[in-house]
Amino acid sequence: MNQPVPADLRAAVQERRSLLEQLSLDLHTTPETRFEEHYAAEQLAGRLAAAGFEVSKGVADLPTAFTATHRGPVDGPTVAVLLEYDALPGIGHACGHNLIAAGGLTAAVAAAAVRPDHPGTLMVIGTPGEEGGGGKILMLERGVFDGVDAAVMFHPGDRSLMARHALAVCHLRLTFHGVAAHAAKMPWDGRSAAAGAQLFLTAVDSLRQFVPPTARVHGIIAHGGSAPNVVPDRAEVDLFIREATSAALDALVPRVLAAADGAALATGTTVETAETAPRYAERNDNLVMGRRIAAYTAGLGLELEPPSPANPAGSSDIGNVSIKLPAIHPYVQIGPRDTPSHSVPMREAARSPRAHTAATTMATAMAALVLDLLADPEFLAEVRAEFHASALCSTAGQESS
Numbered sequence: 058m059n060q061p062v063p064a065d066l067r068a069a070v071q072e073r074r075s076l077l078e079q080l081s082l083d084l085h086t087t088p089e090t091r092f093e094e095h096y097a098a099e100q101l102a103g104r105l106a107a108a109g110f111e112v113s114k115g116v117a118d119l120p121t122a123f124t125a126t127h128r129g130p131v132d133g134p135t136v137a138v139l140l141e142y143d144a145l146p147g148i149g150h151a152c153g154h155n156l157i158a159a160g161g162l163t164a165a166v167a168a169a170a171v172r173p174d175h176p177g178t179l180m181v182i183g184t185p186g187e188e189g190g191g192g193k194i195l196m197l198e199r200g201v202f203d204g205v206d207a208a209v210m211f212h213p214g215d216r217s218l219m220a221r222h223a224l225a226v227c228h229l230r231l232t233f234h235g236v237a238a239h240a241a242k243m244p245w246d247g248r249s250a251a252a253g254a255q256l257f258l259t260a261v262d263s264l265r266q267f268v269p270p271t272a273r274v275h276g277i278i279a280h281g282g283s284a285p286n287v288v289p290d291r292a293e294v295d296l297f298i299r300e301a302t303s304a305a306l307d308a309l310v311p312r313v314l315a316a317a318d319g320a321a322l323a324t325g326t327t328v329e330t331a332e333t334a335p336r337y338a339e340r341n342d343n344l345v346m347g348r349r350i351a352a353y354t355a356g357l358g359l360e361l362e363p364p365s366p367a368n369p370a371g372s373s374d375i376g377n378v379s380i381k382l383p384a385i386h387p388y389v390q391i392g393p394r395d396t397p398s399h400s401v402p403m404r405e406a407a408r409s410p411r412a413h414t415a416a417t418t419m420a421t422a423m424a425a426l427v428l429d430l431l432a433d434p435e436f437l438a439e440v441r442a443e444f445h446a447s448a449l450c451s452t453a454g455q456e457s458s
């Protein structure tokens with residue numbers, strides 16, 4: 058199905074294409090990692106204030122989080138456009154969050170400019186720390202999403218998708234403590250924390266065959282010692298444990314922790330475990346909104362593929378939002394299919410003319426969707442009905458999904 062975006066809205070986004078591109082490139086050349094996105098937050102909040110939005114910075118006790126609201130003359134729903142703007146450590150904007158920020162902002166600014174008298178509240182929520190910080194989860198817990206009726210965003214990627222499953226994830230840091238000793242003169246006095254870490258990762262490999270095919274357990278040795286001639290007294294493993302649902306994740310985490318205890322026991326070390334972010338839930342994409350945005354993009358010449366279990370899944374903190382209120386997270390292709398996310402080719406794609414054309418199309422469709430949600434109570438009722446039905450389904454069917 059194909060639905061035309063109103064011509065004035067389409068023109069308003071086109072007029073702002075250079076703003077979108079400049080902002081996107083500016084963020085791309087100034088990558089900031091989770092919760093350090095001071096420059097990005099400043100730029101985005103500043104532009105929203107200049108466009109007549111009422112801005113609150115540092116919301117939810119997060120210095121780089123913000124909200125910006127545009128209230129219409131009559132009461133109505135609250136619809137939020139979510140922005141992400143954090144980069145990855147070491148590699149920069151290899152997840153393309155510069156496009157999420159620039160595209161989302163352009164959608165909101167264009168929608169408010171064309172329909173200043175929209176009912177209800179058009180909100181932009183600046184959500185920092187998506188990459189391993191769970192910024193949206195903290196903001197959800199701290200009340201920023203209270204009263205929000207629906208939340209929309211898009212994500213760049215290697216294909217264009219109306220919706221895609223995302224895995225629940227637990228971010229773990231395991232610190233093994235041993236006893237330092239000279240590695241040649243008195244190794245028997247030492248207990249190697251690196252040996253504990255090594256045996257733990259081997260134990261995870263042994264466990265791997267006996268977990269569901271939906272599980273993913275992967276990590277790095279973040280610290281393995283300081284010098285080869287010193288038995289390491291500290292080693293750190295950073296590990297992600299992922300599963301199709303939060304319930305399945307909750308069942309898997311204790312098995313991985315037991316492997317760590319076993320490795321520590323075997324090597325005479327001890328292990329401390331800490332979750333470095335709140336657990337991300339699986340995503341519950343709202344398909345009523347998904348079909349509407351796909352109809353708008355189709356009208357603009359961009360087909361979003363319908364959901365398919367064949368598409369590989371990652372994780373995102375919008376999962377937790379999507380089980381509390383209707384939300385969407387469609388993908389738009391910005392580079393060749395199968396370009397891996399978090400790679401150098403994806404980082405380069407995220408600054409390309411193709412990416413800016415894709416983000417402009419998504420901004421246009423998203424602006425139209427947001428105005429529908431604000432002004433068409435029947436459509437919002439349909440969105441809500443699907444949300445309530447799917448929320449029940451996901452609770453009832455967690456074991457089988």
Ligand SMILES: [Zn+2]
Binds near residue numbers: 152153154187212
């Ligand atoms: Zn991302």
